[in-house]
Amino acid sequence: MIKNIIFDFGDVFINLDKQVIYREMVKFGGTAEPTPEIITLNDTYEVGGISSEEFIENLGQVYPRAKSEEITHIWNSMLLDFPDERLEFIEALAEEGHYRLFLLSNTNALHIPHVEDIMGSEKFHRFKNSFEKFYLSHEINLRKPNLEIYEFVLNENGLKAEETFFIDDTRENTEAAEKLGIHCWNLQVGKEDIVQLKSKL
Known part of the structure; x- marks a missing residue:
């Protein structure tokens, strides 16, 4: 029972639109699919292993052409x-x-x-x-x-x-x-x- x-x-x-992040990040030199680096970074962030500021900073190194505000906006855009x-x-x-x-x-x-x-x-x-x-x-x-x-x-x-x-x-x-x-x-x-x-x- x-x-x-x-x-x-x-x-x-x-x-959700789980793929929007990768579609949008292509504009900033990203790949259309999540890389092992991004998956590891996301998993660490999801268990509170790093702060939001550290997460965005790390993503900024992966996507150097993207401003932190753009990264935040794209990351949240998966939520519909x-x-x-x-x-x-x-x-x-x-x-x-x-x-x-x-x-x-x-x-x-x-x-x-x-x-x-x-x-x-x-x-x-x-x-x-x-x-x-x-x-x-x-x-x-x-x-x-x-x-x-x-x-x-x-x-x-x-x-x-x-x-x-x-x-x-x-x-x-x-x-x-x-x-x-x-x-x-x-x-x-x-x-x-x-x-x-x-x-x-």
């Missing part, structure tokens, strides 16, 4: 809209009280304030308050798909894996959670929507 639900954020609630029906869905689910709800997101210190700007403070706090805990990778110094992040959430909240359901659009992340016995839905972006959750439980 499922008692707990853990949700990803990007492309589950808020729509947050449909109202998804906010209403998670609020209604929280109101029902049948499940313990958690958010678990690989994100960074630049993106979260921008999300609040996109949504507006009132809607952002309505969203955040729908969850018992709101776990952001850069705050807990862990990121998916490392098993430690799932164990951390389970242990901190006294959750049993077999009673827990996890939704993420990245297969690598759901496959990792399944190794611990967590039930998963690898949501197919563009084909499925989080508002269909109850048909998956």
